[in-house]
Amino acid sequence: MKHIVVGTAGHIDHGKSALVLALTGTDPDRLKEEQARGITIDLGFAHWQTPDVSVAFVDVPGHERFVRNMLAGVGGIDAVLFVVAADESVMPQTREHFEICRLLHVPAGIIALTKAELVDQDVLDLVRLETRELVQGSFLEQAPIIPVSARTGAGLDALRQALVDLGRTSRRRPADGPVRLPVDRVFSVKGFGTVVTGTLVSGTLAADRDLVALPAGPSVKVRGIQVHGAKQAAGEAGQRVAVNLGGVEVADITRGDTLVSPGDFVATRVCDARIEVLISERPIRHGARVRVHQGTSDVLGRVAISSLVADRAGGGQTSVAEIPPGRAAYVRLRLESPLVLAGGDRFILRAYSPSITIAGGSVLDPIAPRTGIRTTIGRERFRRLDPLSESSDALAPELRALALLIDEAGMAGVPLASLVYRLGLSPSTAESAAARIEEQGRAVRVERSLVATATLASLSDALVASLAEGHRAQPLADGLPREEVRERLFAYAAAGVFDRVIADLAASGRIVARDRLALASHRVEVVGEEKAAHDGLERLYREAGLKPPDVKEAAVALALRPDVADSMAALLVRQRVLVRVDTILFHEQALARLKQDTSALKQTGRGAPATLDVAMFKERHGISRKYAIPLLEYLDRERITRRVGDTRVVI
Numbered sequence: 331m332k333h334i335v336v337g338t339a340g341h342i343d344h345g346k347s348a349l350v351l352a353l354t355g356t357d358p359d360r361l362k363e364e365q366a367r368g369i370t371i372d373l374g375f376a377h378w379q380t381p382d383v384s385v386a387f388v389d390v391p392g393h394e395r396f397v398r399n400m401l402a403g404v405g406g407i408d409a410v411l412f413v414v415a416a417d418e419s420v421m422p423q424t425r426e427h428f429e430i431c432r433l434l435h436v437p438a439g440i441i442a443l444t445k446a447e448l449v450d451q452d453v454l455d456l457v458r459l460e461t462r463e464l465v466q467g468s469f470l471e472q473a474p475i476i477p478v479s480a481r482t483g484a485g486l487d488a489l490r491q492a493l494v495d496l497g498r499t500s501r502r503r504p505a506d507g508p509v510r511l512p513v514d515r516v517f518s519v520k521g522f523g524t525v526v527t528g529t530l531v532s533g534t535l536a537a538d539r540d541l542v543a544l545p546a547g548p549s550v551k552v553r554g555i556q557v558h559g560a561k562q563a564a565g566e567a568g569q570r571v572a573v574n575l576g577g578v579e580v581a582d583i584t585r586g587d588t589l590v591s592p593g594d595f596v597a598t599r600v601c602d603a604r605i606e607v608l609i610s611e612r613p614i615r616h617g618a619r620v621r622v623h624q625g626t627s628d629v630l631g632r633v634a635i636s637s638l639v640a641d642r643a644g645g646g647q648t649s650v651a652e653i654p655p656g657r658a659a660y661v662r663l664r665l666e667s668p669l670v671l672a673g674g675d676r677f678i679l680r681a682y683s684p685s686i687t688i689a690g691g692s693v694l695d696p697i698a699p700r701t702g703i704r705t706t707i708g709r710e711r712f713r714r715l716d717p718l719s720e721s722s723d724a725l726a727p728e729l730r731a732l733a734l735l736i737d738e739a740g741m742a743g744v745p746l747a748s749l750v751y752r753l754g755l756s757p758s759t760a761e762s763a764a765a766r767i768e769e770q771g772r773a774v775r776v777e778r779s780l781v782a783t784a785t786l787a788s789l790s791d792a793l794v795a796s797l798a799e800g801h802r803a804q805p806l807a808d809g810l811p812r813e814e815v816r817e818r819l820f821a822y823a824a825a826g827v828f829d830r831v832i833a834d835l836a837a838s839g840r841i842v843a844r845d846r847l848a849l850a851s852h853r854v855e856v857v858g859e860e861k862a863a864h865d866g867l868e869r870l871y872r873e874a875g876l877k878p879p880d881v882k883e884a885a886v887a888l889a890l891r892p893d894v895a896d897s898m899a900a901l902l903v904r905q906r907v908l909v910r911v912d913t914i915l916f917h918e919q920a921l922a923r924l925k926q927d928t929s930a931l932k933q934t935g936r937g938a939p940a941t942l943d944v945a946m947f948k949e950r951h952g953i954s955r956k957y958a959i960p961l962l963e964y965l966d967r968e969r970i971t972r973r974v975g976d977t978r979v980v981i
Contacts, residue, residue, distance in 0.1 A: 340413030341421035345444035383497030433690020446477035503567035508594030509533035545597030597668035605691030609656035660712035671696035674754030743779030743824035809848030
């Protein structure tokens with residue numbers, strides 16, 4: 331079954347609620363005050379269904395004072411039922427509601443001329459003509475105009491058929507996407523607890539699902555779901571749902587919050603956008619304070635203008651102080667409160683005072699970077715993000731925007747999961763776009779992020795240069811510590827980028843990667859005094875066997891400067907010529923002979939396990955306890971012996 335959400339729009343007292351009641355049998359005026367005053371104050375809801383189309387009506391207020399509530403309803407609709415009373419024709423709120431729907435890019439609609447029984451045919455034809463003039467050149471230009479009477483029922487069957495036709499051709503919302511439910515009502519039901527309602531924008535919502543309520547961030551669990559008053563196992567994108575929540579109180583959630591699947595969306599205070607100013611309103615100045623309405627949310631913010639969008643007459647200006655009426659521009663919105671936004675989201679701007687609709691727009695990037703927007707680079711960024719712009723880049727709009735985000739991210743990369751909200755893509759489309767960017771060689775997938783190929787190449791070059799500098803500074807060192815390089819060059823890199831660069835450089839033969847990193851061409855060469863010290867220490871420790879001196883004693887014995895002795899001893903350890911056992915340095919040949927000699931004891935055991943104790947070990951090798959204890963523990967670690975009480979068993 332196709333599910334669509336249809337919002338009513340039109341002037342106060344033009345019969346929107348009465349028409350919904352006549353179509354569905356449900357009075358959308360649910361508040362006592364609404365019923366007493368005969369006008370819709372808050373959002374009302376009703377439902378009508380045929381075998382193949384389910385229509386959820388969102389009845390919105392028509393009074394100017396209640397436009398804020400109207401915007402909360404229109405943001406989640408698939409089509410509009412645009413209402414004009416035949417006895418009054420087009421009125422001020424008729425025009426404002428129409429402009430709001432146009433600016434929000436509502437994709438389709440039907441025009442109903444209500445109260446048709448109150449006028450004759452000539453008046454009806456005149457109202458039809460005035461309505462056509464209002465919607466000329468808009469999404470409603472080809473919409474059917476149907477005269478109806480909620481009182482007599484005339485025209486209702488034709489309107490129902492038009493709704494069915496509309497439902498069959500309407501878009502399907504992405505059921506495979508992450509859950510996103512803007513909340514338009516919050517209340518408590520005795521015996522159930524907190525309940526929220528809204529239009530499920532994307533995803534599939536099922537019982538026991540864990541969600542997050544943004545922007546505040548409390549975690550909630552779905553206890554149950556109702557769709558049009560009936561309990562359901564799950565709700566699908568495009569449906570009006572009521573969700574019983576656990577783990578949260580009514581006071582913790584409010585209209586304007588958004589329920590989302592964890593990790594799939596973020597709240598933001600700064601976004602890049604394209605806006606269009608109404609031709610009937612005043613210009614919007616740079617820095618103007620405005621009211622931003624998106625979905626069920628409305629917050630205050632300021633408009634920073636980047637440049638005008640190029641029109642057919644020529645290119646946009648490079649620097650503007652205001653956006654003229656009827657023109658579009660690229661802007662950065664700085665919000666005073668966080669909003670949950672995704673690329674492609676439509677929004678409305680209203681003046682701070684008086685509160686009138688002045689513009690509408692679409693989100694280009696909900697997570698704007700800290701870059702200037704009035705520079706050449708800043709203006710170019712907007713053009714590359716805008717799917718409507720005529721860019722010289724031959725890439726499709728979504729690939730052009732993705733390539734920009736990847737280039738901007740640098741070593742931090744762009745998480746694949748973020749493409750859903752940053753570019754407004756479905757998970758499948760995001761995966762396809764990522765694959766195409768990889769095929770073109772523009773980016774590489776590193777774990778779950780995309781990193782520009784050029785960035786990886788730059789990091790590789792920087793790492794090689796750092797190793798070369800390290801070799802010049804410490805020619806006797808066999809490389810730089812791995813973690814030191816990570817901290818110095820890759821502190822802000824995405825997970826896996828460091829390992830990817832190391833692996834690629836090692837595979838290409840440019841570096842040698844062990845505990846330390848070194849250029850493949852690097853060789854430790856000691857000459858002069860250091861060569862003599864190196865060779866002298868090696869010989870001294872080799873001849874000392876299992877009774878070696880410490881480095882200070884060796885320096886005295888060989889008449890070496892202490893610093894030269896220390897550096898050459900450290901080099902011999904890195905070369906694995908000397909081995910540190912506890913705090914004592916032994917020549918690796920002495921330790922190899924010790925392991926061989928001890929293992930040979932097993933052959934003389936004659937069936938019984940060969941054993942050693944400290945006294946036997948000291949006597950056998952002619953060494954003191956100072957050397958015996960560390961060496962026995964070394965043999966244990968090397969699995970030559972196993973300690974059993976005060977003795978060792980040769981294994």
